[in-house]
Every structure is written in C-alpha cells, then in structure tokens.
Amino acid sequence: MEYELAITGRNPPAKYVYTNSINPSQDPSIPLPLLEIPVIDFAHLVAPSELERLRSALSSYGYVMVTNHGVESSLMDRVRLVFKQFLALPMEERLKCQKEADGFEGFGSDMMVTKDVPVVHDFSARLRLTTWPEDKRQMKYWPEQPHDFREVLDEYSSKLLVLHDATLGAMARSLSLDDDDSAFLNAVREGGSISARFNFYPPCPTPDRALGLKPHSDGTVITYLLQDGEVEGLQVLKDEQWFRVPIVPDALVLHVGDHLEIMSNGEFKSPVHRVVLNPERQRMSVVIASFPEEGIQIEPLEGLVSGEKPRLYRQVKYSVVDQVGYYWSGTRVTDDARI
Ligand code: OGA
Ligand code: NI
Numbered sequence: 001m002e003y004e005l006a007i008t009g010r011n012p013p014a015k016y017v018y019t020n021s022i023n024p025s026q027d028p029s030i031p032l033p034l035l036e037i038p039v040i041d042f043a044h045l046v047a048p049s050e051l052e053r054l055r056s057a058l059s060s061y062g063y064v065m066v067t068n069h070g071v072e073s074s075l076m077d078r079v080r081l082v083f084k085q086f087l088a089l090p091m092e093e094r095l096k097c098q099k100e101a102d103g104f105e106g107f108g109s110d111m112m113v114t115k116d117v118p119v120v121h122d123f124s125a126r127l128r129l130t131t132w133p134e135d136k137r138q139m140k141y142w143p144e145q146p147h148d149f150r151e152v153l154d155e156y157s158s159k160l161l162v163l164h165d166a167t168l169g170a171m172a173r174s175l176s177l178d179d180d181d182s183a184f185l186n187a188v189r190e191g192g193s194i195s196a197r198f199n200f201y202p203p204c205p206t207p208d209r210a211l212g213l214k215p216h217s218d219g220t221v222i223t224y225l226l227q228d229g230e231v232e233g234l235q236v237l238k239d240e241q242w243f244r245v246p247i248v249p250d251a252l253v254l255h256v257g258d259h260l261e262i263m264s265n266g267e268f269k270s271p272v273h274r275v276v277l278n279p280e281r282q283r284m285s286v287v288i289a290s291f292p293e294e295g296i297q298i299e300p301l302e303g304l305v306s307g308e309k310p311r312l313y314r315q316v317k318y319s320v321v322d323q324v325g326y327y328w329s330g331t332r333v334t335d336d337a338r339i
Helices: 002-008 048-060 073-087 091-097 149-174 185-189 258-263 320-329 333-337
Strands: 039-041 063-067 106-108 125-132 193-201 213-216 222-226 234-238 241-244 252-256 273-275 283-291
Touching: 039 048, 048 063, 048 149, 073 149, 073 193, 073 222, 073 283, 091 106, 125 149, 149 185, 149 193, 149 222, 149 283, 258 333, 320 333
Parallel strands: 039 063
Antiparallel strands: 063 252, 106 125, 125 193, 193 283, 213 273, 222 252, 222 283, 234 241, 234 273
C-alpha cells in the first residue's frame, strides 16, 4: 500500500501533498498552543455539579476528557498493543483483512465518493470493524493475528458499550430530559450501530504539507477516542484557532458527533478537528463511535425545542454515503440541516 512508502522516511506521493502549508498564518517555529480540555470524572457524574460541567463543556466546545470511565488502563494498553502487533505483521497477513474498494469494513484507506474531484488524500490507514450489534460483526475483517486481537477488541468494545450508553444517558439528564434518559440513546439502540476504527498515521518528513486526517467533525452520534500513549497529533479548532489536544494517560477523549448536535437542537456542539503528522514517529489511535440506522430521519428532540429555543435544524436522513461525501468535500451535515 502506498502509505507504507513513508515508513521508509520518504516524502509522501503527490496525492497526499497540500500546496500550501497547513498552518499558513502560523510561524512554524512556534508550536500551536495546548488545549485546556475540561476533565470529567465519570464516577462523579451522578452529582448535579459534574453534570452541569459536562453540559457546559459540550455546549461551548463539544469535547471533554473522561477519567474514571471504568476501562482499566491495562486493557487500554492491550488495545494499543494488538493494533501495533497487527501493523507489524507481514503485508500478506494484513491484506487478509483488506477493505474492498467501495466497502467500509476492513483495513485500508477511507472510501472516496468524489472520485472526479481533485482532493488531497489523508496520509493514514485505518482498520474499521463494526462491534455492535454483535450480529452485524463481519468476522472476515477481524484480524486472526495477533492471536488475541479479537478477544481484546471484544472485551474493549463491551466495556465501551456500557460507557457509551451511560454517557448518552448522562447527556440527556444534563439537559433535564429527565422523563426520558434514553432520548439520545434510542437513536443508536433502535437499529443503529457502533464501530471501532483503528487509525494508523505513519511518520511524515514534511508534516506541514500533509495531514493524517483533514479537518472534519464526526458524522457520528458520539465518538470515544483512545489516543496514542506517547505521540500527539489530534488538534481541535476552537474560536478559529487550532489547539493541540494533550495526552492524558488513562483518559478517553469524548466528542459530540454531528447527529447528536442536531438531536440536541444545537445544545451540544460537534467539534471540528484534524490529525497532524510527526516527522519521526508513527502514531495510532482507536476510536469507538456510534451511528444511527441507515435511512432514518434525524431531527431535534421535541423536548429541546420551545419558544425560547426555536428549532435550529430541519429533518435529515442519515446516510453513510452522504457522510463520506461531506468528509471529502470538507462540509458538514449540520450546515446542510441548519434552518
Ligand atoms: C477520527 C479522528 C482522531 C485521532 O477518527 O475521526 O478524528 O486522533 N481521529 O486519530
Ligand atoms: Ni474525527
């Protein structure tokens, strides 16, 4: 695969290269500022004050670091390790999980729908696997090597399923949707799905001319990100300035997705973020993200629309292919849906 050229320290091929520096207004000798990211103690989310901190952070920026989330750090380490071991396998072993050109699951680069439009490609590769519901798992894409990959992902995804559901419940409570804690959760539980994405970012000798992931917001309900333990790379846009997301050992980064922004009638914001590359070191991350059912209509919850809070979004149909289109064209479903 082409992205592997970079591992040898060579410059990326032309299709990955931006003609302008990715930070045109920034003096390249000054690193971007580090984000002060709100930390939410999940074990304390029953307390009204912690719920209010969660609501406030998600309403202003749409991301938080979550600690005390119930996932042991040894399990997080094993998740990182099995992916590193997978990446170190001979190419022919990895290709057993290769994604089909127009498919979503498996290992490879992301699907493109705008084939005729000249776009700069992401300098990264990913392994994407549906983890929930279990009957939607496509086991042929789940690596058999390393031997414990499947077991580790199964364990991690079941822990994240519990955390995911509790998070959407807490989010609903934080907006005083008391009578129905499951208002957001239903969008996933009723026909939706959860998938894991293992992201791999090779080192890149020209990090100001290529990106691991272009600026985007997640076309998800919510996203939980397990970062690389050593190498930074994630950046978020806040007040039109890029900030580096710090590595907080044992914490998980939580992002509001576009569909939750719509369902919450804009009470929660889906943040724009990107991944930059490191000149010497590779980086990895593991995302667990939830999605609505293909074809269902997403719209603001009735309980969040009122005289003081007029409806901000029209109904939009959830479609995976549309999401891919938004990503590659640098647009967002939230802009399309905005009234
Ligand atoms: C993503 C994403 C960030 C990262 O997969 O959508 O934004 O740090 N990942 O890999
Ligand atoms: Ni993202």
